[in-house]
Amino acid sequence: MKIRGDIVRLYRNVHSWAGITAGLFLFIAFYAGGMTMFELPLGNWASQTSMLPAPVPAERLSELVQKAQASDPSMAANYTVVLRPDAASPSSLMWTTSSDRDHGPARTVYAGFAPDGSLVTQTRTPSQAMYFLNILHQRIGLPLNREYGRLVMGIVALLYAVALVSGTIVLLPSLVRNLFALRVNENLRRVWLDFHTLLGGCSLPFHIVMAASAAGFAFYQPIMALEKTLFLPAALSHQPGKDHVRTGQRPQTLLEPLEIVEAFHRQVPDLEPEALVYSSRGGKFSLRVTVQNKAQIARRPEGGYADVSPYTGRLTTTDFLPDHQTSAFQALTLIYALHFGTYGGWLVRWVYAVLGFGGAFLFYSGNQLWLSSRRRRERSEGLMADSFGTRCLSVLTSGCMIGCVSGISAVLAAVPFLPEGGHYQTVEALFYAVLLGCLLVAVWLGGTRSIVPLLVFAGVITFLIPIADIAHHLMSGSVSRLDLGLDGVALVYGSALMILALRKRPRQIMGADLTV
Amino acid sequence: MKDIAQQKPLDGAGWFGKAMAGLVLGAALATGLMGVLGLFFHADAQLKTVTSQLLRWFPGPVWGLLVAFSFLFRSPRQAWVVLALLNGSVWALFFLLHGLMA
Numbered sequence: 001m002k003i004r005g006d007i008v009r010l011y012r013n014v015h016s017w018a019g020i021t022a023g024l025f026l027f028i029a030f031y032a033g034g035m036t037m038f039e040l041p042l043g044n045w046a047s048q049t050s051m052l053p054a055p056v057p058a059e060r061l062s063e064l065v066q067k068a069q070a071s072d073p074s075m076a077a078n079y080t081v082v083l084r085p086d087a088a089s090p091s092s093l094m095w096t097t098s099s100d101r102d103h104g105p106a107r108t109v110y111a112g113f114a115p116d117g118s119l120v121t122q123t124r125t126p127s128q129a130m131y132f133l134n135i136l137h138q139r140i141g142l143p144l145n146r147e148y149g150r151l152v153m154g155i156v157a158l159l160y161a162v163a164l165v166s167g168t169i170v171l172l173p174s175l176v177r178n179l180f181a182l183r184v185n186e187n188l189r190r191v192w193l194d195f196h197t198l199l200g201g202c203s204l205p206f207h208i209v210m211a212a213s214a215a216g217f218a219f220y221q222p223i224m225a226l227e228k229t230l231f232l233p234a235a236l237s238h239q240p241g242k243d244h245v246r247t248g249q250r251p252q253t254l255l256e257p258l259e260i261v262e263a264f265h266r267q268v269p270d271l272e273p274e275a276l277v278y279s280s281r282g283g284k285f286s287l288r289v290t291v292q293n294k295a296q297i298a299r300r301p302e303g304g305y306a307d308v309s310p311y312t313g314r315l316t317t318t319d320f321l322p323d324h325q326t327s328a329f330q331a332l333t334l335i336y337a338l339h340f341g342t343y344g345g346w347l348v349r350w351v352y353a354v355l356g357f358g359g360a361f362l363f364y365s366g367n368q369l370w371l372s373s374r375r376r377r378e379r380s381e382g383l384m385a386d387s388f389g390t391r392c393l394s395v396l397t398s399g400c401m402i403g404c405v406s407g408i409s410a411v412l413a414a415v416p417f418l419p420e421g422g423h424y425q426t427v428e429a430l431f432y433a434v435l436l437g438c439l440l441v442a443v444w445l446g447g448t449r450s451i452v453p454l455l456v457f458a459g460v461i462t463f464l465i466p467i468a469d470i471a472h473h474l475m476s477g478s479v480s481r482l483d484l485g486l487d488g489v490a491l492v493y494g495s496a497l498m499i500l501a502l503r504k505r506p507r508q509i510m511g512a513d514l515t516v
Numbered sequence: 517m518k519d520i521a522q523q524k525p526l527d528g529a530g531w532f533g534k535a536m537a538g539l540v541l542g543a544a545l546a547t548g549l550m551g552v553l554g555l556f557f558h559a560d561a562q563l564k565t566v567t568s569q570l571l572r573w574f575p576g577p578v579w580g581l582l583v584a585f586s587f588l589f590r591s592p593r594q595a596w597v598v599l600a601l602l603n604g605s606v607w608a609l610f611f612l613l614h615g616l617m618a
Contacts, residue, residue: 006525007588013528014587158539161580215576223547223572227563230551230610232617234560319566328566335573 003173015166020370022159023363024396028141028404029156030363032133034356035408037341037349039130040301042412043105044088045483046127046421053112053120055085055092060113062256064093067119068111075109081257081276084292089275097123102146103424104131127421129411132428138217141404143432154218161211167200175201189372196365199358206355213339254285254310263313264289264306268324274303278310285310296322297343299336360401367397371447394447395439402454403438405497406461407431412490413464416472434461455501462494526588533592535583541599542582546575548606555613 035042056064061081069076072095079095091110098107105126114120139149140156200207255263257276264273277288287310292303299320306321308314318324320333337343341352374390386394411431415422438457442450466487473483550571553559559567582599589595 004526006527010526010528010587014531014584157576158580158583161577162584165581165584211580212577213573215580216573217576219576219579220572223550223575224563226547227550227554227559227568227572228561230547231554231559231561231568232614234562234564326566328570332566332570335570 003169008170008173011166011169015163015170016370018159018163018166019363019366020393022156022163023367024400025140025142025152025156026160027360027363027401029137030356030359031404032137032141032408034353034360036130036134036137037353037356039134040088042486043127043130045486046129046415047088048127048421052110052122052124053091055082055090056113058083058258058261061092061258064111064113064119065257068093068095068121071119071121072109076280078279080278082274083257083261083276084272084274091122104128104135125420125423127415128424129415129418129422129427132422132424132431133408133411136431141400143428150218150221153214157211157214157218161215164207164211168204171197171201189369189376192365192369192372196362196369199362199365203355203358203362206352207359209338210359213335216335217339255313260287260289260308260310260313264308264315267315268306268318268321270323271321277305291321297330297333297337298322299333299340299342301340301342304333364397364401367393367401371397391447395442395450396447398447398450398454399439399442400435402451402458403435403442406438406454406458407434409458409461409465409490409494410434412486413461413468416468452501455497459494459497459501462490462497465490465494526590530592531587534586534589534595537589537592537595537599538583538586541596541603542579542586543575545582545599545603545606546578548603548610549578550575551610552606552613555610555617 065079065081068079074097075095079093080089082089082092082094085092091112093111094108096106096108100106105128107123107125109121109123111119111121138153140153142149142152144152260276261273271291274290274292277290279286279288287308288305289308290303290305296304298304304320304322306315306324307317309316319326319329325333334343341349371390371394375386378387378390408431411422411427414427414430418426438454441454441457444450445453469483469487553574554568554571557567557571559565559571561568563569563572586595586599589598
């Protein structure tokens with residue numbers, strides 16, 4: 001493909017500057033985002049749900065709901081009946097007691113039966129550590145509130161789009177020639193460049209999807225407000241089958257959970273309901289039936305759902321019910337699924353995680369490239385030491401990026417020993433303390449010289465994850481399979497960090513040092 | 517005129533003005549296009565139809581593309597003028613449709 005030389009040169013500049021401005025934020029966003037692929041299993045691991053009340057047989061579900069309502073009237077407003085209890089939600093009935101939605105899973109009461117048939121409840125907050133990682137991803141690493149976080153996120157999303165478009169323009173004319181050219185023998189700047197090109201070129205579709213959906217997420221709320229002003233009000237036509245039974249005829253008693261399940265099966269024979277989520281407003285209940293089907297395109301990792309009338313059991317909307325959507329809603333679900341990796345089961349989630357970490361490394365290599373070409377220019381201009389700008393970016397690149405890796409590992413290592421699997425504020429404080437510590441080391445030693453000690457530190461912290469996990473289990477006396485999976489991955493990853501740190505010429509290789 | 521323009525290679529001069537044009541007028545253009553498409557496909561203001569929910573994803577990426585390609589303009593002045601003209605026509609079409617359909 002032919003593109004005029006001056007345009008390629010112009011966009012090479014645009015690419016450097018957009019990349020360098022957004023690179024640090026994008027590294028954290030991609031690294032933490034890769035982690036969120038395992039938000040559910042890691043959340044279960046962190047929450048240690050095995051001590052909660054055992055599930056009750058299906059025929060006793062309505063008895064459980066009645067007894068719980070009698071014991072705690074506040075529960076009547078919002079509660080969830082779990083039809084297929086698993087490690088994540090082992091009790092048959094649960095409800096939340098706080099409305100704080102900014103810090104992840106709220107304080108929850110889990111209910112079941114004691115052997116003598118009386119009601120037992122246990123109140124606890126599920127681990128908020130994974131939610132913190134998700135928010136870290138959404139707020140691109142800055143401890144900002146929703147409002148300012150979204151603004152900065154919007155700016156970075158635009159810079160990401162600009163960097164992506166300009167990078168593609170630079171790559172296109174020499175695509176075939178440069179994509180797979182990994183010239184290891186020539187100078188190190190060349191190696192970084194080839195690596196950056198290879199990584200960027202191969203994950204281009206992923207980055208296009210992420211840039212487009214990130215721009216969508218970033219401006220979600222202002223655009224929603226604009227839509228309300230720009231579009232015309234809905235026509236008053238009555239959509240048949242979409243509405244509830246009219247208020248006057250509505251029977252006032254809720255159906256029992258098993259009757260709902262039966263009615264659901266009659267209407268949707270191919271899907272298995274997972275949970276019944278009741279909520280009420282002004283005395284009128286609404287019910288959402290969630291279904292889990294891991295291989296299908298879903299809007300959220302939790303799966304799809306249908307709205308059902310809790311009084312008649314009739315389906316009211318199937319807009320987000322897998323296999324029962326209109327094609328337009330399927331397209332809408334696909335937008336979410338493409339961002340969250342919620343299609344194609346665990347294979348896609350792993351691929352997304354690898355692409356996410358690869359994306360983070362793409363930004364690391366981009367920063368290193370920028371540093372090495374600036375250093376080369378400064379040396380040729382006769383400067384013996386780095387200029388202030390070069391020094392700053394070098395310190396920020398090592399400190400923030402390796403600090404983010406260490407911080408997330410530190411959170412995972414601490415989770416087994418934190419009360420209730422880590423509250424949001426605790427985990428947040430721990431992460432930023434580690435990040436700040438790494439940044440201070442980078443300031444103290446300088447960007448290039450701090451790479452080796454910081455990588456060793458990140459490796460050691462990562463090794464602490466399996467050690468902490470095993471120590472915790474030896475003390476409490478149970479080992480489940482997932483823990484071993486996590487421990488194995490942490491061991492391999494920690495070793496990789498160590499090898500990077502301790503190989504022969506680490507500083508030159510990781511830092512693309514061009515002082516010679 | 518066109519020949520002279522082609523002889524002078526594009527460079528980074530005026531990048532700030534071009535980027536600002538893309539940032540400000542690009543946002544207006546992207547939302548204007550969303551408005552026109554919304555009226556065409558009968559998206560509703562209560563955001564109940566799937567069209568309204570799908571269109572919500574449209575302006576963000578379009579804005580990003582407009583900012584990215586704003587560097588291709590010859591000068592900041594040209595960027596502001598061309599984008600302003602495009603905005604004028606898109607928004608005129610929007611208000612025309614809005615008046616006809618309301």
